[in-house]
Amino acid sequence: MRARRVKGLKRGERMDGAVERIVEVRLDELLGFMPKAADPAQVAALHDMRIAAKRLRYVLELTSFSFGPYAERAAKRAKDLQDLIGEIHDCDVTLPRIEAMREELMAADAAELVRRAGEDDDLDPSLAGGAPHAEAWRGLETVIVHLAARRDLLHQRFLELWRKLEREGFAARLRYAITERAQPADSIAAEDG
Numbered sequence: 001m002r003a004r005r006v007k008g009l010k011r012g013e014r015m016d017g018a019v020e021r022i023v024e025v026r027l028d029e030l031l032g033f034m035p036k037a038a039d040p041a042q043v044a045a046l047h048d049m050r051i052a053a054k055r056l057r058y059v060l061e062l063t064s065f066s067f068g069p070y071a072e073r074a075a076k077r078a079k080d081l082q083d084l085i086g087e088i089h090d091c092d093v094t095l096p097r098i099e100a101m102r103e104e105l106m107a108a109d110a111a112e113l114v115r116r117a118g119e120d121d122d123l124d125p126s127l128a129g130g131a132p133h134a135e136a137w138r139g140l141e142t143v144i145v146h147l148a149a150r151r152d153l154l155h156q157r158f159l160e161l162w163r164k165l166e167r168e169g170f171a172a173r174l175r176y177a178i179t180e181r182a183q184p185a186d187s188i189a190a191e192d193g
Contacts, residue, residue: 001048004025004026005025006022008021009021015066016066016067019059019066020067020179022059023059023174023178026055027174027175029056030049030052030053030056030078032052033049040151046085046089046155047092050085050089053079053081053082053085054078054082057079060075067181068176068177068179069177070174071174071177074173081158085158088151088154091147091151091154095144095148095151098140098147102141105140106133108132112132113127
């Protein structure tokens with residue numbers, strides 16, 4: 001997924017203004033994947049949302065000190081989102097590999113059973129019990145069930161986290177925080193003196 005271009009950045013401008021625009025674009029990028037990413041079948045949208053969360057997180061981790069207090073918390077929220085979606089992505093990547101391994105072993109067993117049948121007109125069902133890889137592909141089926149269930153559970157957790165972020169006003173609070181400017185430490189000391 002290509003990052004959205006941040007328009008209007010000028011050489012020599014103040015960092016806080018430039019970063020404000022960058023955060024705004026990265027936040028909009030993240031928000032743009034919903035509600036599509038809420039659909040468990042939209043694997044690509046969810047993966048791209050993880051990348052968008054990572055981009056937002058990194059810019060906030062590097063610059064949150066210069067904004068209002070919620071910017072630092074938003075970086076942690078973006079990390080939580082990125083980590084959770086990353087776990088889902090691991091399932092999405094692993095499942096097809098395990099399924100392909102199982103299919104390969106089952107195909108090899110089917111070919112072996114045909115070979116064992118020899119000149120017989122039909123296949124004796126008892127031969128299936130002795131397929132050379134039966135135990136391995138049955139084990140892989142167990143892994144497939146586990147990964148599918150884990151993915152479903154993690155996706156539910158993702159939806160819960162997203163609803164929590166919406167309830168706490170994540171986007172609005174971050175937009176407000178990036179318009180606040182942190183006071184330099186020497187000006188705070190002068191005010192207290």
